[in-house]
Amino acid sequence: MKHSSFRTLLRDARFWALASLALVTLLAVVSPFAEGQDRNIAGSVQGSYMYLHDRDGQTARDRSLDGFITEMSLKIAVDFSDHISTNVKICFGCHGFEVGMAYVDLTIVDEARFRIGRFSPSFGDFQLRHDPANHRTVDKPLPYDMGRMARLREWNMGIVPAPYVDNGIEFGGTHWFGTQLQVDYAVYTVGGFRGDNDGQDIDWIQQRSGGAYYLDNNSRPAGGGRLSATLDLADADMTYTIGASGMYGTYDPNNTLSYALGGVDVYARINRVELRAEYLMRRTEFNLGDDPGARFKYGPGKNGKYDNFFLKDGFYVEAVVPVSQRIELVGRWDGLRRFGNVPVTSALRKESAVLRYTAGGAVSLGYGVRIKVFGEYYDFSDFKDEIAATVAVVSVL
Amino acid sequence: MSTELTLWFGGIALLTTACGGAQVNASKVELPAEVGELPADLEDDYRVFATNCSKCHGLERPLTAPVTDHGHWERYVARMMRTPGSGISAAEAPNILAFLFWYTDKRAGRSNENPEPAPAVIEQPAAPAPQPEPAPAVAPQGEGT
Numbered sequence: 001m002k003h004s005s006f007r008t009l010l011r012d013a014r015f016w017a018l019a020s021l022a023l024v025t026l027l028a029v030v031s032p033f034a035e036g037q038d039r040n041i042a043g044s045v046q047g048s049y050m051y052l053h054d055r056d057g058q059t060a061r062d063r064s065l066d067g068f069i070t071e072m073s074l075k076i077a078v079d080f081s082d083h084i085s086t087n088v089k090i091c092f093g094c095h096g097f098e099v100g101m102a103y104v105d106l107t108i109v110d111e112a113r114f115r116i117g118r119f120s121p122s123f124g125d126f127q128l129r130h131d132p133a134n135h136r137t138v139d140k141p142l143p144y145d146m147g148r149m150a151r152l153r154e155w156n157m158g159i160v161p162a163p164y165v166d167n168g169i170e171f172g173g174t175h176w177f178g179t180q181l182q183v184d185y186a187v188y189t190v191g192g193f194r195g196d197n198d199g200q201d202i203d204w205i206q207q208r209s210g211g212a213y214y215l216d217n218n219s220r221p222a223g224g225g226r227l228s229a230t231l232d233l234a235d236a237d238m239t240y241t242i243g244a245s246g247m248y249g250t251y252d253p254n255n256t257l258s259y260a261l262g263g264v265d266v267y268a269r270i271n272r273v274e275l276r277a278e279y280l281m282r283r284t285e286f287n288l289g290d291d292p293g294a295r296f297k298y299g300p301g302k303n304g305k306y307d308n309f310f311l312k313d314g315f316y317v318e319a320v321v322p323v324s325q326r327i328e329l330v331g332r333w334d335g336l337r338r339f340g341n342v343p344v345t346s347a348l349r350k351e352s353a354v355l356r357y358t359a360g361g362a363v364s365l366g367y368g369v370r371i372k373v374f375g376e377y378y379d380f381s382d383f384k385d386e387i388a389a390t391v392a393v394v395s396v397l
Numbered sequence: 398m399s400t401e402l403t404l405w406f407g408g409i410a411l412l413t414t415a416c417g418g419a420q421v422n423a424s425k426v427e428l429p430a431e432v433g434e435l436p437a438d439l440e441d442d443y444r445v446f447a448t449n450c451s452k453c454h455g456l457e458r459p460l461t462a463p464v465t466d467h468g469h470w471e472r473y474v475a476r477m478m479r480t481p482g483s484g485i486s487a488a489e490a491p492n493i494l495a496f497l498f499w500y501t502d503k504r505a506g507r508s509n510e511n512p513e514p515a516p517a518v519i520e521q522p523a524a525p526a527p528q529p530e531p532a533p534a535v536a537p538q539g540e541g542t
Contacts, residue, residue, distance in 0.1 A: 042458075042462075079472075082472075107479075110479055113479075122481065125482070128453055128480075128481070128482075129453055129454070131454075133454065133455065133457075133458070134453060134454040134455070134458075172481070174478075174479050174480075174481060176486060176487070179486040179487060179488040179489075180486065182482070182483070182484060182486070184481035184482060186481070226481075228481060228482055230482050230483075230484045232484040232485075232486055232489075234445070234486065234488065234489055237444075237448065239448075239449075239452070239484045241482045241484070243482070267452075267482070269448065269452065271448075272447065272448055272451070274451075274452070364455075364457065367457070367461060368455075368457035368458075368460070368461040369457075370455065370457070396455070396457050396458055396461060
């Protein structure tokens with residue numbers, strides 16, 4: 001093989017996906033034989049009602065997915081041995097039934113674990129807590145919003161709606177330095193986001209649609225990774241975690257429109273008070289088409305050319321304060337911004353923003369049942385402000 | 398954004414933090430009625446359990462999990478130690494297990510007069526020792542459900 005051909009091969013994401021699977025196969029051959037099966041079941045249910053008032057001749061449904069919503073998940077895990085396990089999880093929400101997990105874990109040692117199948121790639125801190133029984137609020141932070149935010153259609157939801165589930169392979173591990181410092185890492189190659197050839201943003205419906213049979217729409221895997229460090233100061237009753245994540249890929253069938261994501265996150269626990277903060281950013285290319293002037297709301301830049309991308313970033317800061325064994329108070333401040341040209345039909349401007357203020361709490365009824373009550377205030381740059389109130393009952397199975 | 402709203406939100410945050418900070422240490426441990434009160438010598442173990450396990454999920458996850466044998470808890474906690482960012486060190490795992498052993502035995506109506514001690518050290522590697530009995534079911538937590 002010529003050097004140039006070999007270099008081309010190394011740049012092809014498909015090569016790395018294939019090489020990873022070959023490596024896993026080799027490791028599986030030399031790993032211990034399966035010793036049996038432990039079948040485990042867990043799940044959660046959250047039923048909620050979100051109130052947003054009708055206004056200006058519009059029903060709230062025109063601006064949000066208000067009203068009753070039930071989210072459910074059910075997971076079956078099978079441990080074949082201490083090194084091999086399989087997980088399958090079914091989720092039900094606004095979008096109907098979806099496969100949230102269907103993967104095999106091969107754990108060689110703590111520092112080397114392979115995950116193959118359909119899973120949530122390691123990106124950000126919130127993905128691990130996306131289940132409504134695990135996070136403390138009634139909805140997700142705006143950067144991870146998957147449809148509960150007001151004006152979700154105009155904003156096309158968050159930066160990476162959680163849970164982001166995809167097909168692929170992930171290598172990761174964890175290592176403790178002494179008893180206080182835990183370092184975690186993961187790299188993965190997955191199918192990646194989806195959209196159209198003339199796309200102007202990611203198409204999140206295509207992303208989760210079973211109608212496409214969860215196939216990669218452009219035969220080019222995306223890639224990413226995460227690195228985090230946790231400092232556990234048990235004597236001082238404090239824990240701190242910092243993390244950074246990144247992802248890159250293309251979303252159109254022609255494999256020409258790229259996206260790149262980056263994020264940083266911080267967690268601090270002091271006694272039982274928890275503070276979390278994350279910042280995420282996505283740069284997304286769009287198709288200018290043959291006549292950008294007819295396609296986009298704003299004209300070219302000073303250089304006479306149209307930009308072929310937009311930036312979307314967002315953040316959240318959250319505090320969870322237990323005031324008794326049964327009651328938790330939660331405060332959250334989150335927001336989104338979008339910079340870049342918009343389609344002529346969009347209600348957004350070249351620079352748009354939304355800030356949201358959330359306050360509420362949860363009361364445990366015991367036996368795994370909690371009631372959550374929250375109020376939210378939206379401050380939009382392009383729309384009238386909104387107030388939403390949500391009551392939810394959540395239970396673990 | 399109005400300054401008033403920022404002040405309003407900031408005020409609520411400060412108030413809740415103040416209330417929480419003042420009361421958390423004094424909060425009484427409330428466990429299911431059939432378990433009874435937590436023995437004084439397990440209060441530190443419970444605190445380690447509560448602070449570590451609540452990072453990724455509510456405490457109702459482990460407290461309602463249908464785990465009935467100690468071996469299953471050892472595998473369970475070993476798995477949680479491998480969860481990214483869990484912060485559960487080898488030094489803390491015995492505390493968590495001591496509480497879970499007591500809790501499980503009380504729920505099952507088993508005597509706690511001569512409790513089986515939790516392992517002094519939990520090994521970090523991926524492979525806890527195989528268990529002689531098949532364990533009843535509970536899924537690993539911390540990844541959604």
